[in-house]
Amino acid sequence: MTALSWLDGAHQRSPWDEVSAVVAGFGVSGYSAAAGLLHVGAHVTVLSDGEPDDAARERATILETLGADIRLGEGATESLPDKTNVLVVSPGLPQQHRLAVAARSRSLPILGEVDLAWRLRSPERPAPWIGLTGTNGKTTTVQMLTSILRAAGLRTAAVGNIGDPIVDAVMDPTPYDVLAVELSNFQLWWSPGLHLRSAAVLNVAPDHLEWHPTMxxxxxxxxxxxxxxEVACVYNVEDPVTEQLVRDADVVEGCRAIGITVGVPGVSMLGIVDDVLADRAFIEERQTAAAELATLSDLPSLAPHNIANALAAAALARSFGVPTVAVRDGLRGFQLDKHRIEQVAVSEGVTYIDDSKATNTHAAQASLLAFSNVVWIAGGQAKGQSFDELVRVAKDRLRGVVLLGVDRGVIADALARLAPSVPVIDVGTPESGVMDHVVLAAGRLARSGDTVLLAPGCASKDQFPSYGARGDAFAAAVHRLG
Known part of the structure; x- marks a missing residue:
């Protein structure tokens, strides 16, 4: 069996025909990984449990035509084929999945899809990667970053945990100038060998503790x-954990720590001065002056966490040499995705807001702190989270709470202990029309001037196919019952 000593420094022109790869998982990223490996000449076997749907069967037919061995359905991942010399894992694969355990027992390389993409870059013109992660705000920030980079005239794409798989981007025959890469904790766990041009951690709060054994x-x-x-590690001044992560990191000599703050920035920071997004990091006169990047009126939302997202995107773009005017133009042209603090309607003086994307307590807390006098709609799959800190911080803003979903009892318990005077309506888990019940209950609690806020702090799949479907159901119920 070939040792593959070249794999750590691999690129598109490496001898991939020496590789017999098993791709574990057959979602979008698994398909992209398998197709990319076939393109460079590797031998590919795809293993995936579960009954394949029509889309998976169609993808399987394409890959089989290209020479892959596709094994889908119950029992497909029972064992790792003997000929395997590389295992490529899809992001959500459990750490102790039997295929990963088998690969470790045989000392085989295990690559995440992101790690594979890094090794499939063109040796002639490998596009730099600017990466970001965080418990919340990743997608919005990488979209802002992409908008700014495009405003600077750069060919770029938002990839990774958003948009197109990274393998597709690095295999594109037309080279990119730079890639804006959103990375989830799953992707980072399986891809320890990246070396990004610049990177940011937006925030860190409890999430996915059903997957990670510890916080x-x-x-x-x-x-x-x-x-x-290589160039900049961007951290959140208001989240000391992110700064400590920078201190602990093993970076290239000369790489700078750059802070972002929604307050007045110090040296080597970006922040807010009056109504201006100000840069005291990427100018020569930073000891005594700041560069104006944009104004608050250029942003799509003045919620504090979205201002922080804009500052992080600006810092990453500036670390790549983007001029100030491109930061302004990119932020002006940016619009938030649906279900991110999206106003649905105003009825009898009550504003209805859909922030269904707030699927953990950190995101829900940020959303709650953007409003006063809130009727909070919460609940779903709690993912092992505690709601105590959220309730302590937000209780004085709560006009009332409407609870739904399988883990609503966790939230009800925190409210009973820490905010016993706040009215709570539990709509439970009705078999149909759950959002009609929710909106009617919220309407009974709300007064003119209040905000009814769907910021569940929980995942959605106990009652809805996705957070988007949950938000759509909320909006439909508001319009139906308004």
């Missing part, structure tokens, strides 16, 4: 994004 591991996994950074 410490989850935090350290986020910090992996800084290792090997």
């Amino acid at each position: 410490d591991e989850y935090t350290r996994t986020k910090g992996k994004i800084y290792d090997g950074c």
Whole structure:
């Protein structure tokens, strides 16, 4: 069996025909990984449990035509084929999945899809990667970053945990100038060998503790994004954990720590001065002056966490040499995705806001702190989270709470202990029309001038196919019952 000593420094022109790869998982990233490996001449076997749907069968037919061995369905991942010399894993694969355990027992390389993409870059013109992670705000920030880079005239794409798989981008025959890469904790755990041009950790709060055994591991996994950074490690001044992750990182000599703050910035920071996004990091006169990047009126939302997202995107773009005017133009042209603090309607003086994307307590807390006098709609799959800190911080803003979903009892318990005077309506888990019940209950609690806020702090799949479907159901119920 070939030792593959070249794999750590691999690129598109490496001898991939020596590789017999098993791709574990057959979602979008698994398909992209398999197709990329076939393109460079590797021998590919795809293994995936579960009954394949029509889309998976169609993808399987394409790959089989190209020479892959596709094994889908129950029992497909029972064992690792003997000929395997590389295992490529899809992001959500459990750490102790039997295929990963088997690969470790045989000392085989295990690559995440992101790690594979890094090794499939063109040797002639490998596009630099600017990466970011965080418990919340990743997608919005990488979209802002992409908008700014495009405003500077650069060919770029938002890839990774958003948009197109990274393998597709690095295999594109037309080279990119730079890639804006959103990285989840799953992707980072399986891809420890990245060396990004610049990177940011937006924030760290409890999430995915059903996958990570401890909060410490989850935090350290986020910090992996800084290792090997060349130009800038961007951290959140208001989240000391992110700064500590920068201190702990093994970076290239000369790489700078750049802070972002929604307050007045110090030296080597970006922040807010009056209504101006100000840069005291990427100008020669930073000891005594700041450069104006944009104004608050250029942003799509003045919620504090979205201002922080804009500052992080600006810092990453500035680390790549983007001029100030491109930061302004990119932020002006940016619009938030649906279900991110999206106003649905105003009815009888009550504003209805859809922030269904707030799928953990950190995101829900940020959303709640953007409003006063809130009827909070919360609940779903809690993912092992505690709601105590959120309730302590937000209780004085709560006009009332409407609870739904399988883990609503966790939230009800925190409210009973820490905010016993706040009215709570539990709509439970009705078999149909759950959002009609929710909106009617919220309407009974709300007064003119209040905000009814869907910021569940929980995942959605106990009652809805996705957070988007949950937000759509909320909006439909508001319009139907308004």
